[in-house]
Amino acid sequence: MQDVRWGIIGTGQMADAFATDFNFAKTGTLSAVASRSKSAADAFAAKHDIELALVDYFSLINSHEVDVIYIATPHVFHFDLAKACILAGKHVVVEKPITINMEQAQALFDLAAEHNVFVMEAMWSRFTPAIEQAIEWVEEGEIGDLHSIQANFSFVGPKDPNHRLLNLELGGGALLDIGIYPIFLAQLFNGRPDFVQNQAVIGDSDVDVFTQIMLGWEGGQLASLEASLLTHGPNRALISGNGGYIELGDEWYKTKQIRLVKTDGSERAIEFDFPGTGYQFEIEEVNRCIEEGLLQSPNHSWQDSLDLLATMDEIRLDMGVVYPGEPDPISEEELHHHHHEHGHHKH
Template sequence: MNQIRWGIIGTGNIARLFASDFCHAKSGELRAVASREKTSADNFAAEFDIELAFVDYYSLIHSNEVDVIYIATPHMSHFDLTKACIMAGKSVLCEKPFTINEAQSQELFELAAEKEVFVMEAMWTRFNPVIEQVIEWVEEGEIGTLHSVQANFNFLAPTDPEHRLMNLEMGGGALLDIGIYPVFLAQLLCGKPDFIQNQAVIGETNVDVFEQLLLGWNSGQLASLEASLISCNPNRAVLSGAKGYIEIDSPWYMAKSCRLINHEGQERAVEFDFPGLGYQFEVDEVNRCLMEELLESPNHRWEDTLELIATLDEVRQDIGLQYPGEPDFYEEDLEHHHHEHHHHKH
């Protein structure tokens, strides 16, 4: 396999960003794209110089022309498409959230293990050089014991009730789409939380439009996180430790710079000059894993995805946000969660 051949399912915004950055990856060939609309598939293929355009997702999945498929469709379809790819023996990079709940993710990982197919959640931020630098600083004890993580992901989303972010039928809401990033950062550094509290605002279309989460660990670490589809914010992240703090510049989830400030106020700044937005780094990771015949990335493991979605499940259960077709909030879990319910309709 000298050039790993990639296919993309979906031609929306995230697919475009991914395709634009693909040329900056160290290797791999963007060979095919699939959309349910012929015009979209053809235009996308023409724009990004992709040889094959399919008008049906499954024709791409079963094509012999691709080795790995990037799934860039809305959340609700991730489970079925990833499952079809695994059954067809195709490696998968599936956009986050990997699926809409933990049960679905668990099922896919079990299937991938059985069929021996590589799958990874497209948590692109994990592979950003700034995040790699931050992990290194924290692990080397540069800020001493890490005490707190503060991170936001806020932006003004379209208010159209039919838009996927506002539409319950499409798995809408702030938490799964953007809240997943701050939770990812906190769990990357501290592991799965022992305590989860939240305040959420449910918008007019019955999806969460704004929430603040407080995560706690038995070790005494705390994370204060925010996600919003209705407000602007610099979207910086701050990691505070016993000897100093790290500030990841805005927007932290795709940053090109970060700073380490010690308790005496001395600053060390690091800047990375990479082309594009940084989607190429997850492509490099998948290619490397495929070359090494791994089933999962050691840097964003199946376990990491499961721990991430488990936290989001717990928050959704608490705010009563359920998606169509989901089992009724995992009845067996309910007695374990005696949360106070704070959610506000407006």
């Protein structure tokens, strides 16, 4: 079977990191890139040694030179571009969040099933060695019954209100961009939460810039999570149970270090050695799935993506952050009819 051929839509930071790590993947070929700007497409292709540089997204979507397309544009464009890829019979990997809300994601997955193409949200951290190791330790009972997850993702964000991260029109805000990582970690082990609480700071451009999230499960698990564009943090994660805890090193979503500390004080530490940021593991997973004829990855399934968006939709409803084209949330009055004890405060 010939190598899976990839195309990339978008030439921003994410696309650049992805293309860099493509060199470290054991499978697949990076064949094409598309940008709306000719100079950007040409520069990206030259930098990453890509044969085909296209100026129109649809030339790439309809190209016979590619099997799978990685979409690395701002969030609000994910749905339409992924839909176009699916309709053109192309497999697609969409930068996270796969869409801005659960309804859009469900529509994409339904379409993918109908057209028999592979679709995955680019949750690359799921496939990194440290996360795989954490899953293994938890499954082997190394930390006993898991009760607590603490994780954050924070960095000092841009000041320009038109920047993708702060622009409401582009699906900006801390939650969708970086909050999805801690939520992913919590739901990886516990599934979709039974309780969701949130405290947020809404910035001048009407998107969330700092949020702290508490998730709870009927089985007695809690997760305390943070996403911030206001603070510089080490971004560590702790997974704790009655038998011990697992500590993921700094920048846990791509860390090469993991430590297991048992109740009796004994500990084990592993240092992984791999080049780049770690996108290569996700690339290899996609290639494997496509070669096996799967429509979704069993390790980050359509349901996993829907569950993430369900939680983020609920948090956003609480924040009052609504993106263009989304239905307006239920008004305060209507909420009070249903739910008298629902205290709400503006930040």
